[in-house]
Amino acid sequence: MGARGVDALRFVEELKAAGVELLQYRDKLGGPQEVLRNAAVIGEAMAGSGCRLIMNDRADLAVLAGWDGVHVGQGDLLPEDAKAVVLRTMPTHRMKQRRDEWGTRIVPGSGLDFRSGLDFRSGLDFRSGLDFRSGLWVGVSTHTEEQVRVADGSCADYVAVGPVFATGTKLDAEPVIGLEGVRRARMLTKKSIVAIGGITRANARSVIDAGADSVAIISALFVEGETVEKVARDFLEILR
Numbered sequence: 001m002g003a004r005g006v007d008a009l010r011f012v013e014e015l016k017a018a019g020v021e022l023l024q025y026r027d028k029l030g031g032p033q034e035v036l037r038n039a040a041v042i043g044e045a046m047a048g049s050g051c052r053l054i055m056n057d058r059a060d061l062a063v064l065a066g067w068d069g070v071h072v073g074q075g076d077l078l079p080e081d082a083k084a085v086v087l088r089t090m091p092t093h094r095m096k097q098r099r100d101e102w103g104t105r106i107v108p109g110s111g112l113d114f115r116s117g118l119d120f121r122s123g124l125d126f127r128s129g130l131d132f133r134s135g136l137w138v139g140v141s142t143h144t145e146e147q148v149r150v151a152d153g154s155c156a157d158y159v160a161v162g163p164v165f166a167t168g169t170k171l172d173a174e175p176v177i178g179l180e181g182v183r184r185a186r187m188l189t190k191k192s193i194v195a196i197g198g199i200t201r202a203n204a205r206s207v208i209d210a211g212a213d214s215v216a217i218i219s220a221l222f223v224e225g226e227t228v229e230k231v232a233r234d235f236l237e238i239l240r
Contacts, residue, residue, distance in 0.1 A: 008038060011228060012045040018232035021049075024071055024216075026056035039065035054137060059085035069137030071160070074147065079138045079156040086136045139194065143174035145184055152189035160216065161185045163197020164207055167218075173197065179210040186211025201231070204238050215239070 015023065025042060027035050035058065043053060043065065052069075055062035059070040059082040070082050077085070140156040142148045143163075151159045163173050164182060177185075182195050195207045196216035207215050221231050 006222070009041055009045055012042050014227060014229040015232055016046055016049050016051065018229045019236060020051055020232065022052045022054065024054040024056055026071075028057075032058075032061060035061055036065055039067065043067070052137075054139065059138075062086055069139070069157070071139040071141070073141045074143070079140050079151070079154040083136075083138045083155050086138065141196075142185070143177070145188060148185045148188045152191060156191065158192040158194055158213075159185070159189055160194040160196055161212070162195055162216075164195050165198025165203065167198040179206060182207060182210040182212050201234055201238060204235060208239060 012023070023042065023046065025035075025039060027038065030038065035055075039053075039055070039061070046053065053065075053067040054069045054071050055065060055067050056071050057073065057076050059072075059077060062068075062070040063086060070086055072079060072082050076082070137157040138155065139158045139160060140151045140154065141160040141162075142151050143161070148159060148161060161177065161182060163176050164178065166176055167173055176197070182193070185193055192213040193211065194214045194216055195210075195212035196218075199207060199215045199217055200220045204215050204217075215235075217232075217235055220235075221228050223231055
């Protein structure tokens, strides 16, 4: 968030006001202490909202922050290893609290209801229909059909695919898979699919129609002359 000159607390408060129910925090530059400080700010801001919090890359920091899961990439821990970390070392009182809080709840909607989620690379991870009884989540990023197949056979709770469109958010972005790549991924897995990469209000619906259960919104949240809350609400409306 610092790279965009945006105050993290204000950003999270706007997402909360928009109705975000899942937030993913990604920080490739900050050290562990900085990540945990930011995680504390995010957790406090979202307190009482029912928002589910996912840490990117670091299963150990997800545990220390008391968050609800971790998202890993192809170069990170295997989903099974990440799951082992978040399930075996999460304080039992925290796990019970989340079971009591989320229990049998399934997020409604057809867009993320992550109805909202947010990928703190600066964005939202909108997805839908996830069963919160599955416990602490582990998500995994994929960029090829073979990676989707592997993820489908893993313990991952959801599969991220992309980049769907060209994106400037990641300097080392993988080749664009297009809407056809989303359709192929849909044929290869029954797990929930999160599409990421170059998604805007103009093309978000087409990604859902191609088979994604949700879309990850990053730079598209920041529009001159519009608040993050307003843009997030627009996405939620489009994806319903």
